[in-house]
Amino acid sequence: MLKKLKNYFKIKKEILPLIGLIILTVIFTNYFNHKQRQIKNNYNNLINNIFFKKTSKHFLDKLEPKFKKIRHQINEGETFDGILNQYQISEEEIQNLKKKLSEKINLNKLNTSQLIYLTIDQADNQIKDFVFQISNKEKIYLTKDEKSNFNQEIILTKLDKKIIYQENIIMQSLYKSATDKKIPPNTIIELARIYGFQVDFQRDIRKRDRFQIMYEVFVDESGKDIETGNILFANLILSGEDNSLYYFDEEGSIGHYDKNGKSIQKALMKTPINGARLSSPFGMRKHPIDGFNKMHRGTDFAAPMGTPIMASGSGTIKKAGWCGGGGNCVVIRHNSTYETIYAHMSKFAKGIKKGVRVAQGQIIGYVGSTGKSTGPHLHYEVVVNGKKVNSQTLKLPSGKILKGKEREIFETKKIKLDVLKSEKIIGIN
Numbered sequence: 001m002l003k004k005l006k007n008y009f010k011i012k013k014e015i016l017p018l019i020g021l022i023i024l025t026v027i028f029t030n031y032f033n034h035k036q037r038q039i040k041n042n043y044n045n046l047i048n049n050i051f052f053k054k055t056s057k058h059f060l061d062k063l064e065p066k067f068k069k070i071r072h073q074i075n076e077g078e079t080f081d082g083i084l085n086q087y088q089i090s091e092e093e094i095q096n097l098k099k100k101l102s103e104k105i106n107l108n109k110l111n112t113s114q115l116i117y118l119t120i121d122q123a124d125n126q127i128k129d130f131v132f133q134i135s136n137k138e139k140i141y142l143t144k145d146e147k148s149n150f151n152q153e154i155i156l157t158k159l160d161k162k163i164i165y166q167e168n169i170i171m172q173s174l175y176k177s178a179t180d181k182k183i184p185p186n187t188i189i190e191l192a193r194i195y196g197f198q199v200d201f202q203r204d205i206r207k208r209d210r211f212q213i214m215y216e217v218f219v220d221e222s223g224k225d226i227e228t229g230n231i232l233f234a235n236l237i238l239s240g241e242d243n244s245l246y247y248f249d250e251e252g253s254i255g256h257y258d259k260n261g262k263s264i265q266k267a268l269m270k271t272p273i274n275g276a277r278l279s280s281p282f283g284m285r286k287h288p289i290d291g292f293n294k295m296h297r298g299t300d301f302a303a304p305m306g307t308p309i310m311a312s313g314s315g316t317i318k319k320a321g322w323c324g325g326g327g328n329c330v331v332i333r334h335n336s337t338y339e340t341i342y343a344h345m346s347k348f349a350k351g352i353k354k355g356v357r358v359a360q361g362q363i364i365g366y367v368g369s370t371g372k373s374t375g376p377h378l379h380y381e382v383v384v385n386g387k388k389v390n391s392q393t394l395k396l397p398s399g400k401i402l403k404g405k406e407r408e409i410f411e412t413k414k415i416k417l418d419v420l421k422s423e424k425i426i427g428i429n
Contacts, residue, residue, distance in 0.1 A: 067119050071116075072115070079110070096150060104152075116132055117130070118130045129141070129144065136226040137157050159218040159219065164215055164216075168211060170206075170211060174205060184217070184225070198264055205238060206239065213235075214417070215230065216230050231256070245258060248402070250409055250410075253400065257402060262400075262402075263402075265399045268313040268334070268396060273307060299381075299390070300379050300380075304367065309342055311359065312332075315340075315358060316332065317352060317353060320354055325372035326371050327369075329345065342380055348364065
């Protein structure tokens with residue numbers, strides 16, 4: 001019996017500390033959880049405190065950059081004042097900028113290729129510096145001095161000239177063959193313009209004819225193409241026959257000339273559109289909509305919707321608007337003798353309106369199917385002394401022929417261009 005009691009008390013002695021440890025653990029755990037809940041509640045109360053919110057916002061605001069940089073590309077229809085107003089620039093600041101910029105540029109004629117860069121001091125919303133991109137090569141840089149006046153500096157981007165030579169076989173159209181060689185669109189349009197005086201792109205060019213072209217490209221320091229230059233040499237090889245043209249830059253006679261020194265420039269181009277086909281010639285025909293025979297006093301060129309239409313000669317816009325059955329049309333008065341009409345346009349080119357002067361080869365609109373039309377095409381008319389004539393058979397005066405000293409200079413430059421072309425061809429091959 002005594003032995004049993006001893007064993008019992010021995011077990012009790014070992015269990016009691018363990019029980020005590022468990023009780024202490026539970027007490028401390030509950031106490032710790034209680035304190036954590038108190039800390040969390042205090043923290044939430046502090047965060048929700050209005051004074052704390054205002055104080056923290058004040059310090060966070062101070063962490064924002066002092067200067068804000070903005071890059072703005074001008075959109076169609078935007079005004080200079082409207083652009084700066086959206087960035088909360090004061091009227092006084094806008095007028096100071098306009099006064100300085102108007103010394104160099106016309107702020108009433110902004111275009112979508114221009115960019116504006118400005119740095120704003122967010123402390124007082126004042127402009128720290130301002131950059132206006134005039135062109136790919138030129139920018140105006142304005143900085144504010146201590147007296148809040150703008151100092152002006154003109155920044156010129158250094159461009160290097162590259163001369164590119166390309167050639168290709170024409171399988172579908174001159175335009176398609178040229179774009180396949182990554183020739184810039186502006187250069188392709190110029191190529192069509194200079195050959196437009198002597199070549200009918202719809203009938204004279206056949207499958208497997210070829211072209212050669214050597215032209216200028218201006219690149220920036222990174223090697224990126226910025227703008228195109230002159231076509232120095234071009235050759236359309238039609239049915240095996242060369243039609244070489246050379247660029248001559250002598251003052252007073254600038255332009256493209258054939259190998260005999262004869263200018264290709266004429267009063268009107270044969271066709272004011274590239275990549276189209278002649279779908280309806282000048283003469284009697286059954287009208288596709290009216291259904292009866294009538295005289296067709298123009299030439300129709302079928303082309304994809306949106307194809308650019310060029311002014312076939314330099315002149316003044318006499319009309320740019322709705323012409324009844326002709327839909328959207330443009331009428332150009334070239335001189336006292338010649339007038340041209342372009343009908344069924346989908347839309348007019350930017351800036352084309354009555355009274356505007358246009359250059360030969362300038363884009364005036366885009367192919368459409370407005371008015372009395374069964375599909376996208378250009379209806380083109382030539383009016384001579386008030387009478388509509390066949391543009392495809394019209395005989396125009398020949399261009400200038402270089403003589404004397406000018407002819408000697410031209411022959412020398414022609415040889416140099418031929419040598420350069422040969423070097424480029426060797427480089428390609």
